[in-house]
Amino acid sequence: MMPARGAHAAPYSYCSQPRALPARAKYRAAPEPDEREKGPVRYANLMYDRRVVRGNTYALRVLPAVRELFGPDPLEIQRQREARRRALSRKRAKEQMQPRTPEPVEGREHVHVQTELYLEEIRDRIVEVDVECQTDAFLDRPPTPLFIPAKTGRDVDTQIEEGELFDFDIEVKPMLEVLIGKTIEQSLLEVMEEEELANLRAHQRAYGELRNAELAEVQRLEEQERRYSEEKERRKRQRMEMLKKQKETTEKIAARAFAQRYLADLIPSVFSNLRENGYFYDPIERDIETEFLPWLMTKVEGALEKKVLGRTVLD
Structure with missing residues (x-):
């Protein structure tokens, strides 16, 4: 139950509707004989459980490999059947010996009756009772x-007599001198070390600048040498090309002069030979000789043949 939040609602209400518990039988029903035979036997004592092997395990069970090779033992099968038959007969005898309630006479029937010492009233409706409770208001917690x-131990005091304590100014002076001397010495060493480191850095800086200058000079000289080498190679290639062109020009001029001298007498002789062999001719004269004269001779021969034929016919 929980308090309601409405102003005019009931002071308490249920979170869920009340419901009755399901009815359950008071005693567990005894299993039927058929169910006993079908279901597994639940042993209460391990000494009577057949799954527990007692004694020598090699003599009680047959190895699977031997059983597969030789098959099941007929004596073992017969022994199991007899044991099963004896168990069934023993169970039937036990059931017959168990006292049972006689069958009801005609017109009556058996009813389950409570035989316990204290009887319980059986009702169709379960008794329901409403119970309420109210908690007190929360009180403020008192300050912690x-x-x-708690005080532990014991108080102890001591007495210092005159002369037992030392004079601080006198006793501490040697220690202060040692501490100050060591501090000054360490400071001087550190200052000297810093000066030495500064000198080393300055020397390294000067050496680095000198080295950089030398490297720059070396690079400049290398670049100058490279430019000189490139210019030299370029001049050499240019000179070689010029000499090559000059040689080619000289050879061409010599070949031209030789060709002119050689062809000066060759051309007239060639033309004269060609003219003598008939390669150079007058086209009109050649046309008359090859075309006109053969045609003319053919016509003349035809005319003469006609005249001869006419005279022959007249004679």
Whole structure:
């Protein structure tokens, strides 16, 4: 139950509707004989459980490999059947010996009756009772007191007589001198070390600048040498090309002069030979000789043949 939040609602209400518990039988029903035979036997004592092997395990069970090779033992099968038959007969005898309630006479029937010492009233409806409770209002928690640990141990005091204590100014002077001396010495060493480191850095800086200058000079000289080498190679290639062109020009001029001298007498002789062999001719004269004269001779021969034929016919 929980309090309702409405102003005019009931002071308490249920979160869920009340419901009755399901009815359950008071006693467990005894299993039927058929169910006993079908279901597994639940042993209460391990000494009577057949799954527990007692004694020598090699003599009780047959190895699977031997059983596969030789097959099941007929004596073992017969022994199991007889044991099963004896168990069934023993169970039937036990059931017959168990006292049972006689069958009801005609017109009556058996009813389950409580035989316990204290009887229980059986009702169709379960008794329901409403119970309410009210909690008190929460009170403010008192402030937590300051924790003061308990005093432990014992108080002890001592007495210092005159002359037992030392004079601080006198006794501390040697220690201060040693401390100040060591501090000054360490400071001087550190200052000297810093000066030495500064000198080393300055020397390294000067050496680095000198080295950089030398490297720059070396690079400049290398670049100058490279330019000189490139210019020299370029001049050499240019000179070689010029000499090559000059040689080619000289050879061409010599070949031209030789060709002119050689062809000066060759051309007239060639033309004269060609003219003598008939390669150079007059086209009109050649046309008359090859075309006109053969045609003319053919016509003349035809005319003469006609005249001869006419005279022959007249004679």
